[in-house]
Amino acid sequence: MMTGEECCRVRVVDSHTGGEPTRLVVSGGPDLGKGSLADRLGRFRKQHDGFRSAVVNEPRGSGVMVGALLCDPEKSSCAAGVIFFNNVGYLGMCGHGTIGLVATLAYMKRIGPGEHRIETPVGAVSAVLHEGGQVTVNNVASYRTAANVAVEVPGYGRVYGDVAWGGNWFFLVRDHHMDLALKNVEALTSFTWAIRLALREHGIAGDDGKEIDHVELFGPSQIPGVDSKNFALCPGKTYDRSPCGTGTSAKLACLYADGKIREGQTWKQESIIGSIFEGSITLRDGKVFPSIKGSAFVTAESELVLDPRDPLCMGIRA
Numbered sequence: 001m002m003t004g005e006e007c008c009r010v011r012v013v014d015s016h017t018g019g020e021p022t023r024l025v026v027s028g029g030p031d032l033g034k035g036s037l038a039d040r041l042g043r044f045r046k047q048h049d050g051f052r053s054a055v056v057n058e059p060r061g062s063g064v065m066v067g068a069l070l071c072d073p074e075k076s077s078c079a080a081g082v083i084f085f086n087n088v089g090y091l092g093m094c095g096h097g098t099i100g101l102v103a104t105l106a107y108m109k110r111i112g113p114g115e116h117r118i119e120t121p122v123g124a125v126s127a128v129l130h131e132g133g134q135v136t137v138n139n140v141a142s143y144r145t146a147a148n149v150a151v152e153v154p155g156y157g158r159v160y161g162d163v164a165w166g167g168n169w170f171f172l173v174r175d176h177h178m179d180l181a182l183k184n185v186e187a188l189t190s191f192t193w194a195i196r197l198a199l200r201e202h203g204i205a206g207d208d209g210k211e212i213d214h215v216e217l218f219g220p221s222q223i224p225g226v227d228s229k230n231f232a233l234c235p236g237k238t239y240d241r242s243p244c245g246t247g248t249s250a251k252l253a254c255l256y257a258d259g260k261i262r263e264g265q266t267w268k269q270e271s272i273i274g275s276i277f278e279g280s281i282t283l284r285d286g287k288v289f290p291s292i293k294g295s296a297f298v299t300a301e302s303e304l305v306l307d308p309r310d311p312l313c314m315g316i317r318a
Contacts, residue, residue: 018275019241022100057315081119092122093167095245103296166249169206192233249290
């Protein structure tokens with residue numbers, strides 16, 4: 001990082017997965033020491049949060065940008081370690097970001113086609129880089145903790161949804177009166193943000209009181225052969241341009257719990273902008289392990305310049 005009046009240069013590679021951007025920090029990031037990715041994330045949050053803001057917030061980034069810090073893995077069986085973050089904090093796991101990470105590592109000639117293990121703060125996941133460039137992420141065990149939970153949402157009335165984990169905590173809403181169309185993004189954002197605030201107000205949370213910081217709406221897709229369309233609100237009040245990897249994982253866990261999907265069956269999820277993920281599940285020891293398949297494309301290689309003389313060097317924070 002910066003010393004005195006010297007500028008810090010941070011090498012990044014940008015990509016998008018189904019329209020959702022990922023900015024991978026390849027070099028110039030903070031030294032987080034050794035240990036588990038969860039421990040290193042803790043040091044990142046406590047000691048270097050300004051770096052997070054500098055990379056993804058304006059004026060260098062935007063509210064929709066997801067950052068990824070490339071780390072040395074603790075386990076020798078893993079090809080890489082990664083810590084995901086966004087404009088307001090940190091993510092345990094990021095499905096679209098992992099697809100972007102694998103595609104970027106391939107672009108950098110660090111990996112080739114085949115299966116690779118990636119270490120994250122919530123555990124190691126495996127990802128398959130296919131010959132055609134698509135990536136399948138085999139996510140952490142996903143599950144539903146509560147079904148058809150009612151919450152009173154000011155201005156909207158009573159809303160019902162499932163509480164589920166797919167690498168992040170989600171409230172998944174099936175029955176609503178919203179039109180899932182890109183032209184309605186403002187209304188969809190207002191609705192889902194009101195749900196999130198209501199969940200907090202009423203103490204509806206994930207395991208160990210963890211905040212539900214993602215809200216996802218579902219509806220029918222108009223694309224033949226696609227099972228569902230979604231709108232996913234992310235923690236920083238921005239919507240996911242991709243079909244949301246962890247959200248699709250949470251959805252698959254709910255579908256399995258309801259007897260609506262079986263092992264090996266493909267579930268196609270459309271995003272609000274029309275991009276598609278293919279999801280499926282594997283059962284091991286009674287647990288549901290989702291797999292998400294999608295494509296990512298590198299959009300830029302660059303160096304970020306962190307100039308200590310710049311009053312907005314570390315980004316604009318709310």
